[in-house]
Amino acid sequence: MNAPGYFISFEGGEGVGKSTQSRLLGDWLAGLTGREVVLTREPGGTALGQELRAAVMHGQDMGPRAEALIYAADRAHHVDTLVRPALERGAVVITDRYLDSSVAYQAGGRELPAREVERLSRWATRGLSTDVTVLLDLDPEVAAERRARAEGKGGLDRLERAGIEFHTRVRDAFLQRAAADPERWVVIDASAPVDDLQAQIRVDVAARLGLTPVVAEATTLDETVPDSQEGVS
Numbered sequence: 001m002n003a004p005g006y007f008i009s010f011e012g013g014e015g016v017g018k019s020t021q022s023r024l025l026g027d028w029l030a031g032l033t034g035r036e037v038v039l040t041r042e043p044g045g046t047a048l049g050q051e052l053r054a055a056v057m058h059g060q061d062m063g064p065r066a067e068a069l070i071y072a073a074d075r076a077h078h079v080d081t082l083v084r085p086a087l088e089r090g091a092v093v094i095t096d097r098y099l100d101s102s103v104a105y106q107a108g109g110r111e112l113p114a115r116e117v118e119r120l121s122r123w124a125t126r127g128l129s130t131d132v133t134v135l136l137d138l139d140p141e142v143a144a145e146r147r148a149r150a151e152g153k154g155g156l157d158r159l160e161r162a163g164i165e166f167h168t169r170v171r172d173a174f175l176q177r178a179a180a181d182p183e184r185w186v187v188i189d190a191s192a193p194v195d196d197l198q199a200q201i202r203v204d205v206a207a208r209l210g211l212t213p214v215v216a217e218a219t220t221l222d223e224t225v226p227d228s229q230e231g232v233s
C-alpha cells in the first residue's frame with residue numbers, strides 16, 4: 001500500500017466509462033473515508049502533461065518509441081508533482097489511466113517489447129505502483145459507438161485512428177495483465193448500466209483497500225443519526 005494515501009487507477013479502452021466511474025467512486029470514497037480525493041488522468045494531469053497530451057494525441061505522426069517516451073515523460077512529471085505529494089498528504093488519488101495503459105497500448109497495440117515499456121515507466125515513476133486497478137472491459141466497437149454518440153465529440157485522435165486490430169490487441173493485453181496479478185486488478189464487464197457498474201466497483205475496491213462493510217455501515221449510521229441527536233425519541 002502507498003501509505004498514508006491510497007492510489008487507484010482506472011484502465012481500459014477509449015470510451016469504456018473510466019471518467020464516469022472515477023468521478024462516482026471519488027465522491028463515494030470522500031464520504032466513506034473523510035479523506036481528500038484527487039481525481040486526475042494520464043496523459044494530461046498537469047499543465048505540462050496537457051501540452052504532452054496535445055502532442056501525442058493530436059500532433060505530428062511519430063514512431064512507437066517516441067510515443068512511448070512522451071507517455072513516460074507525462075507520467076514522470078505527473079507522479080513527481082501531483083500524485084506522490086497527494087499520497088504523502090494521505091489523499092485518495094484516482095487516476096484515469098496509469099502505467100498499465102503504456103503496456104497495453106505501446107506494447108500490446110504498437111508491439112514494442114512489454115518488458116522494456118514497463119521498465120521505462122517504472123524508471124519514470126521511481127517504482128510507484130497502484131494499490132488497486134479497475135479494468136473496465138468492453139468490446140472496442142461498442143466503446144467506439146458510445147463515443148460517437150457522446151455530444152461534442154470531435155474527430156478521431158492518433159490513437160483512436162489506429163484501427164480495430166490495434167484496439168483488440170490493447171484489450172487482450174489489459175486482460176492478460178489483469179489475469180497475471182489478480183490481487184491488484186478488479187475486472188469489470190463494462191457493458192452494464194452506469195449504476196450497476198459503480199455498485200460492483202465500490203464493493204471490489206473497498207475489499208482490496210481493506211475498507212470493510214463495517215466501516216461503510218458505521219459511516220452511514222453516523223450520517224443518519226448525528227451525535228447531538230442520539231437518544232432523542
Ligand SMILES: Nc1ncnc2c1ncn2[C@@H]1O[C@H](COP(=O)(O)OP(=O)(O)OP(=O)(O)O)[C@@H](O)[C@H]1O
Pocket residue numbers: 013014015016017018019020021096146147149150151190191192193194197
Ligand atoms: N455504462 C455505460 N453505459 C452506456 N454509456 C456509458 C456508460 N458509461 C459511460 N457511458 C457514456 O459513454 C461515453 C464515454 O464515457 P466516459 O467519458 O466515462 O469514458 P472514458 O473511458 O473516460 O472515455 P475516454 O477514454 O474517451 O476519455 C460518455 O458519453 C458516457 O456518458
Ligand SMILES: Cc1cn([C@H]2C[C@H](O)[C@@H](COP(=O)(O)O)O2)c(=O)[nH]c1=O
Pocket residue numbers: 013014015042043057071096097098099101102103105106159160
Ligand atoms: C496513459 C496512456 C494513454 N495512452 C492512450 C490511450 C488513449 O488512446 C489516449 C488517452 O486518451 P483517453 O481520453 O484517456 O482515453 O492515450 C497510451 O497509448 N499510453 C499511455 O501510457
